[in-house]
Amino acid sequence: MARPIEQRRCHVCGQMSRCRVVEPYEETITHDGRTCVIRVPDLEIIRCTNPDCRPQQPSDMIILDDAAVRRLDAETYRQLGLLSPQEIRAQRERLGLTQQELQDLLRLGGNSLSRWESGAIYQSRSLDTLLRLAFTLPDALPTLRALPVARAQRDARGEVRSDAGGESVEHHVDDARCVG
């Protein structure tokens, strides 16, 4: 059986100097185009305690095991103010919807919902808000079902395209007159 990670040699200095310690940890991430610092005051990590260890980056002396990664992940959702993957899945199942059904009702593109539920990507704040409304408003599902979907979008796009085609020529002529 493999030895626990803290009982293996430090990959930087090669000494048996790894220890489990609880210490403040922070990580910078980008969400919605903003830079956010996620801070955990008491993360249990594995650190080399050899004072002569000389890593290129201080973070090279630190190892996050699965439990630390899970904790950091949960803190990230909490500090970003987002529903966690588990919460999204639980709420969707409470409504008796498949991923595809909820995805269609919310007009989500691609496979966004499955990627949120697996934690592969963070949902934006605006879509997190949309999810919360769908999960909490009693009338949300009937309202979403009553909204026009694909055919209406196609029709609207078709109208816009033909109208805009004609108008844009006229506008162009008008603009030219004004400028001239």
Ligand SMILES: [Zn+2]
């Ligand atoms: Zn070391």
